[in-house]
Amino acid sequence: MLPTLNGRIQTRVFLLAVVGSIWTLLVTPVLPTGASLGASYGATFSVLLVVLVLGVLWELVYHGLQQFRWEKDWPTLFGLLTGVPEGLLVWFLFAGGALWIDSLSGPAFAIHFVSTWLIVWLVANGPMRVPFIHWRINGGRLI
Amino acid sequence: MSESTIAPQQASTPAQPGDLTDSLVATDVWTDQMLADAGIPVVDVPFVTVGGGIGSFVTVDYLRICGVPTSAMRVLTPLKTPWESYEYLTTVSQIPRGERLRSDSSSCPDNIWGFPSYAVREALQGDLKQAWNVLVEPIFANYYTPRAGHAFESMEKEMHRIRYPEMVVTGQVRMVRRRAGGGYFTVLTPPEGATPTRRIAYRSQWVHIAIGYPGLKFLPDLQRYRSRYGDYSRVVNAYERHEHVYERLHQRPGTILVRGGGIVASRVLQRLIDDRDQRGLQTQIVHLFRTYVDRPHGTGILKRRKGADGWAYQGFNYPKSVWGGQLKQQVRDSEGPERKRLYEEMGGTNTPVRKDWQEQLRRGRAEGWYRVVIGQIDEFRPAGDLVEVTVSTPDQGRHVGTFDAVIDCTGLEADIREHRVLADLLDHSNATRNPVGRLDVGRDFEVTGTRNGGKMYASGSATLGGPFPGVDTFFGLQIAAQEIADDLIRQGFAQKLGPGRSTSQWWKWVRNKQI
Numbered sequence: 295m296l297p298t299l300n301g302r303i304q305t306r307v308f309l310l311a312v313v314g315s316i317w318t319l320l321v322t323p324v325l326p327t328g329a330s331l332g333a334s335y336g337a338t339f340s341v342l343l344v345v346l347v348l349g350v351l352w353e354l355v356y357h358g359l360q361q362f363r364w365e366k367d368w369p370t371l372f373g374l375l376t377g378v379p380e381g382l383l384v385w386f387l388f389a390g391g392a393l394w395i396d397s398l399s400g401p402a403f404a405i406h407f408v409s410t411w412l413i414v415w416l417v418a419n420g421p422m423r424v425p426f427i428h429w430r431i432n433g434g435r436l437i
Numbered sequence: 438m439s440e441s442t443i444a445p446q447q448a449s450t451p452a453q454p455g456d457l458t459d460s461l462v463a464t465d466v467w468t469d470q471m472l473a474d475a476g477i478p479v480v481d482v483p484f485v486t487v488g489g490g491i492g493s494f495v496t497v498d499y500l501r502i503c504g505v506p507t508s509a510m511r512v513l514t515p516l517k518t519p520w521e522s523y524e525y526l527t528t529v530s531q532i533p534r535g536e537r538l539r540s541d542s543s544s545c546p547d548n549i550w551g552f553p554s555y556a557v558r559e560a561l562q563g564d565l566k567q568a569w570n571v572l573v574e575p576i577f578a579n580y581y582t583p584r585a586g587h588a589f590e591s592m593e594k595e596m597h598r599i600r601y602p603e604m605v606v607t608g609q610v611r612m613v614r615r616r617a618g619g620g621y622f623t624v625l626t627p628p629e630g631a632t633p634t635r636r637i638a639y640r641s642q643w644v645h646i647a648i649g650y651p652g653l654k655f656l657p658d659l660q661r662y663r664s665r666y667g668d669y670s671r672v673v674n675a676y677e678r679h680e681h682v683y684e685r686l687h688q689r690p691g692t693i694l695v696r697g698g699g700i701v702a703s704r705v706l707q708r709l710i711d712d713r714d715q716r717g718l719q720t721q722i723v724h725l726f727r728t729y730v731d732r733p734h735g736t737g738i739l740k741r742r743k744g745a746d747g748w749a750y751q752g753f754n755y756p757k758s759v760w761g762g763q764l765k766q767q768v769r770d771s772e773g774p775e776r777k778r779l780y781e782e783m784g785g786t787n788t789p790v791r792k793d794w795q796e797q798l799r800r801g802r803a804e805g806w807y808r809v810v811i812g813q814i815d816e817f818r819p820a821g822d823l824v825e826v827t828v829s830t831p832d833q834g835r836h837v838g839t840f841d842a843v844i845d846c847t848g849l850e851a852d853i854r855e856h857r858v859l860a861d862l863l864d865h866s867n868a869t870r871n872p873v874g875r876l877d878v879g880r881d882f883e884v885t886g887t888r889n890g891g892k893m894y895a896s897g898s899a900t901l902g903g904p905f906p907g908v909d910t911f912f913g914l915q916i917a918a919q920e921i922a923d924d925l926i927r928q929g930f931a932q933k934l935g936p937g938r939s940t941s942q943w944w945k946w947v948r949n950k951q952i
Contacts, residue, residue, distance in 0.1 A: 295760045296763075297762055298766050365757040366758035367573060367758050367762060370574070420557070425940045432761070433762045
């Protein structure tokens with residue numbers, strides 16, 4: 295991808311809010327949460343929200359790192375692998391009790407986070423260009 | 438007004454009716470009556486594109502997808518297919534259909550969305566290695582690039598899907614002039630005998646100029662050698678047909694001097710070494726760099742390009758983010774000297790890193806049949822059957838060597854004035870030059886100064902130096918097409934390509950449904 299800082303943030307917010315939410319709606323009922331459906335939705339959407347909000351900060355870091363690249367690009371693989379530190383941070387915050395989420399098991403979190411990350415990454419690397427024809431030449435900006 | 442544009446060779450011999458007159462040639466803005474008086478028939482069409490290469494093709498493709506009917510557009514071209522000229526250049530510079538270009542996977546001139554990209558398409562046909570390549574590039578693999586043949590075949594499919602042939606009018610465009618009362622006249626010279634008159638004028642509200650490279654320019658030393666000794670076969674430029682050089686090496690061993698540090702030099706070296714490997718030839722190669730890059734280089738820690746063994750390494754002909762990211766934005770927001778500085782920072786001859794090339798050259802260095810010289814050529818002279826070359830080196834003075842042939846891989850582009858349509862625009866239509874000397878265009882690719890009721894646009898190599906750098910590439914042409922289409926949408930010529938229309942049109946593309 296060839297993002298600008300603004301484009302990164304817009305893409306992050308849009309994809310998590312739209313694609314992430316649709317996926318979370320679909321996947322939550324089958325997650326091994328061990329909690330009621332209402333509590334499960336509360337937990338998974340909270341994870342999504344935290345990934346989105348922290349993600350905006352992460353994007354600042356990625357943008358900084360991108361400045362060391364001659365091409366000023368962000369390779370496809372980076373977009374996939376950055377899920378590892380992001381996922382770990384959210385999990386540690388959750389496990390350390392720093393967040394309000396208290397009804398999501400480790401496996402449920404892992405399945406939800408990894409699957410959401412993969413889907414969002416896949417959409418960003420192709421299908422996103424179908425409805426939003428200007429998106430890729432505008433550095434990932436939607437507006 | 439320049440001599441070159443006011444004296445068309447046919448103007449003084451009006452043997453055939455409907456030709457340009459001296460008065461037309463000398464007048465900047467034409468009236469309908471002037472053409473009627475000259476007997477030149479006028480064809481009305483809202484939009485014409487001049488050139489008919491890939492620049493015209495992707496622009497028309499975009500507009501067709503935006504709902505413009507074939508009847509509203511004409512492609513004025515001497516080419517049989519949009520890729521004819523491009524394929525000629527890639528073939529002679531050693532990229533036949535089976536070889537890979539230097540182009541990103543999602544730069545698809547047959548598909549404005551760039552999805553599915555070429556690599557994904559190859560993967561869908563069973564070559565999963567290509568999908569893996571785009572996943573891990575450029576960290577764990579060299580950049581994927583499509584085969585030339587893949588690009589041409591997919592363009593051919595799209596050409597029929599959008600009914601492109603219905604819009605093509607064969608001929609050579611002589612000039613575009615503004616029309617009194619608004620719009621433009623584009624004067625076409627059809628093939629001899631094809632029409633009753635020598636010229637036809639297309640009266641349109643919009644004109645798109647996509648004539649490709651204004652021309653090829655050879656370095657003065659090469660030109661001097663040719664004019665002095667009349668030898669066109671032993672000192673060749675890689676953009677000319679030079680198959681005879683390789684054929685001669687099949688008949689007897691020889692030493693070749695290769696000059697240049699760009700992608701064409703890489704390809705020529707590959708061809709020489711492939712022939713050496715496959716046919717057991719004993720070719721000796723001397724490679725001349727003017728600038729030897731031995732390490733990463735640039736203007737600061739945040740602007741450092743890789744380099745080694747003489748070469749500056751870069752995946753594509755510009756840093757990747759000119760096609761959408763930070764650099765695109767930065768150049769778009771710049772003007773004058775600031776823009777020139779940005780162009781200089783990312784400029785310079787370069788070539789991509791490719792494992793097979795690295796392996797070949799490493800072997801050549803180790804076995805002694807590939808040697809590097811740093812310097813500039815002072816002189817070429819024939820020496821019997823060979824060419825004697827004098828090179829000035831920075832630290833070891835002058836060297837003289839004899840070679841069976843010299844393959845010059847420097848590619849200089851001629852001044853835009855070398856193309857007479859562009860020269861005519863500069864002389865008669867208020868077109869101007871940008872900070873790097875090419876045709877000045879705005880952010881929407883309108884040719885600065887030429888507005889006349891309608892608008893004139895330009896894309897491609899002639900516009901290099903404008904607010905968008907990657908103009909002479911597949912994706913660059915599509916980006917120009919998008920900017921032009923957006924501007925035409927604002928003027929009501931085409932329909933907006935919002936998410937709904939874009940998705941439904943993409944689905945038609947997937948099904949190869951004719952539009």
